[in-house]
Amino acid sequence: MERGIAVAFSSIPEGGAMGAEEKVKVRVMVAIDDSGESFYSLQWVLDHVFGSQNNDEYLLNIIHVIELFPSYVLPGAPAVFPSTSIVRSVNKAQEENASAIITRAIDMCTQRNQVHINTSIIEGDPKEMICGVAEQMKVDLIVIGSRGFGKIKRALMGSVSNYVIHHAKCPVLVVKMPTSKAESLNA
Amino acid sequence: MDKSVMVVGIDDSDHSLYALEWTLEHFFSTAPGKSPFKLVVVHAKPSATTAVGLTGPGAAEVLPYVERDLKIIAARVMEKSKEICAAKSVKDVIVEAVEGDPRNALCDAVDKHNATVLVVGSHGYGAIKRAVLGSVSDYCAHHAHCSVLIVKKPRKTAH
Numbered sequence: 077m078e079r080g081i082a083v084a085f086s087s088i089p090e091g092g093a094m095g096a097e098e099k100v101k102v103r104v105m106v107a108i109d110d111s112g113e114s115f116y117s118l119q120w121v122l123d124h125v126f127g128s129q130n131n132d133e134y135l136l137n138i139i140h141v142i143e144l145f146p147s148y149v150l151p152g153a154p155a156v157f158p159s160t161s162i163v164r165s166v167n168k169a170q171e172e173n174a175s176a177i178i179t180r181a182i183d184m185c186t187q188r189n190q191v192h193i194n195t196s197i198i199e200g201d202p203k204e205m206i207c208g209v210a211e212q213m214k215v216d217l218i219v220i221g222s223r224g225f226g227k228i229k230r231a232l233m234g235s236v237s238n239y240v241i242h243h244a245k246c247p248v249l250v251v252k253m254p255t256s257k258a259e260s261l262n263a
Numbered sequence: 264m265d266k267s268v269m270v271v272g273i274d275d276s277d278h279s280l281y282a283l284e285w286t287l288e289h290f291f292s293t294a295p296g297k298s299p300f301k302l303v304v305v306h307a308k309p310s311a312t313t314a315v316g317l318t319g320p321g322a323a324e325v326l327p328y329v330e331r332d333l334k335i336i337a338a339r340v341m342e343k344s345k346e347i348c349a350a351k352s353v354k355d356v357i358v359e360a361v362e363g364d365p366r367n368a369l370c371d372a373v374d375k376h377n378a379t380v381l382v383v384g385s386h387g388y389g390a391i392k393r394a395v396l397g398s399v400s401d402y403c404a405h406h407a408h409c410s411v412l413i414v415k416k417p418r419k420t421a422h
Contacts (some may be wrong), residue, residue, distance in 0.1 A: 102289060110406075120410065124267065124299060125290075125380070206293055217289070241404055247285065247414040249380075 085189040105137040107206050107236070108181050110173060113221035118181055121219050122188045137194045138181050139209060141202040142170045147152045171197075203239035205206035211245055266301040266355075267379040272369045272403070273306045273344055274384075275336050282384035282414035284342055287351040300380070304344045304358045305372045307365035366402040373407050382412045412415040 085240060106121055108114045118138070174197045185193055198205050210218050220237045237250050273279045283304065291298045311330040337360050348356045361368040364374055373381050383400045404411045 117410075141332070235402075241413055245415070245417065247412060249410060249412040251410040252408075 093153060101133040102217070103135045103137060103213060104217045104219060105139060105206075105210050105213065105214040106181075106219040107202070107221075107240075108138055108140045108177055109202070110177055111221065111223065113251075113253050115181070115184065115221075116253045117219055117221035118184055120251045121249075122191070123184060126188070126191050132192075135194060135213060137191045137196065137213060138178065138185075138186065139196045139198065139206065140174050140177050140181075141205045142174050142197065142199045143202060144199060155227050203236045203243075206236065206240055207243050207245075215246060217247050218244055219251060222250045222252045267299060268303060268376045269300040269380045269382060269387070270303045270305055270325055270369070270372050270376060270378040271344075271382040272365065272372075272384075272399070273304055273340055274365065276384065276386065276413075278384035278386055278416050280343060280347065280384075281416045282382055283347055284351075285414045286382050287348065287353055291353050298353075298355075302348070302349070302353060302356045303372070303376050303378070304341075304356060304361045305369060306337055306340050306344070306358070307368035308333055308360050308362050309364070310362055365399045366406070367417060369399070369403050370407050373409050377407050379412050380412055381407045382414060383414045385413050 104121065104125060106114075106118050108118060121136070126136070167221075178195050182193060182195065185191060196209065198209060206218065206220070218240060220240055222237045225235060235249060237248075241248050241250065269286070271283050273283060286302075290300055291302070292353075310370070311326045311333060341358050341360060345356070345358055348354075348358075359372075361372060369381060369383065372378070381403055383403050385400045386398075400411075400413050404413060
């Protein structure tokens with residue numbers, strides 16, 4: 077069950093006035109978490125999609141979804157209810173983590189190109205939230221990283237990219253990290 | 264600087280031609296001729312034996328006709344994709360037909376051209392159809408050695 081959604085929008089138009097909203101023809105949404113693969117996908121988008129000078133017609137939405145705490149309850153196991161202080165401190169840590177991630181993402185964008193950016197931090201189940209927000213914002217392209225799991229890991233740990241591919245209403249780009257880079261990052 | 268290669272997988276369906284058009288519109292329209300990608304359109308032509316799937320008597324007689332039809336369809340698909348590219352004034356295109364199962368053919372094409380992106384259309388099947396009919400886009404998303412873009416044709420009855 078989803079809790080109420082806490083949506084924080086911070087709009088940072090880069091190099092353009094507010095009037096640029098009317099010219100936006102293509103909305104791209106990139107989903108970020110704290111994995112190296114998702115930042116690689118952001119970099120990939122900046123390199124290949126926003127490579128050209130004329131980025132006025134594009135709007136880049138960066139979304140980070142905070143996974144709610146009691147999401148690791150195994151079916152059949154006795155329910156463990158953490159005390160409220162634990163929940164509170166975990167939430168606080170997650171929020172700090174989220175803003176650090178978003179800041180890092182924004183830095184990456186500003187380093188590279190002039191591009192209009194919109195950021196959102198959302199609480200909930202990542203896969204459903206990504207699809208839901210993409211539909212609300214009417215994005216034209218969702219970009220998501222892939223951790224390169226095999227079938228078994230994917231079944232056990234869940235795969236956000238798999239869910240998004242099947243349920244999103246718009247085109248989805250799954251960016252894979254070349255394996256050599258992935259190994260050096262995760263070593 | 265070497266251009267990165269984008270492979271687009273095409274079959275006879277509307278969905279894949281829509282995928283090709285979408286790709287051209289979003290990646291190749293800003294500055295035709297100066298796009299950062301080199302486009303390779305790959306049509307995976309199923310071989311007659313896989314298409315027919317019969318091993319009974321009489322299969323051998325049907326095969327030449329099936330093969331001829333498949334060749335005609337393949338030629339038509341390649342023509343259509345060349346037309347679409349020309350309409351968007353994209354000149355740096357290679358169109359090729361590969362024989363065999365689309366899943367492997369597309370992944371092999373990615374390796375052969377050292378592509379950075381593979382684009383496939385999606386029929387938008389539900390879970391059951393996907394399990395029964397198989398899904399090329401699913402297979403490619405998991406097994407291709409490069410990033411994969413799955414383009415879905417929006418349903419007409421969306422509200």
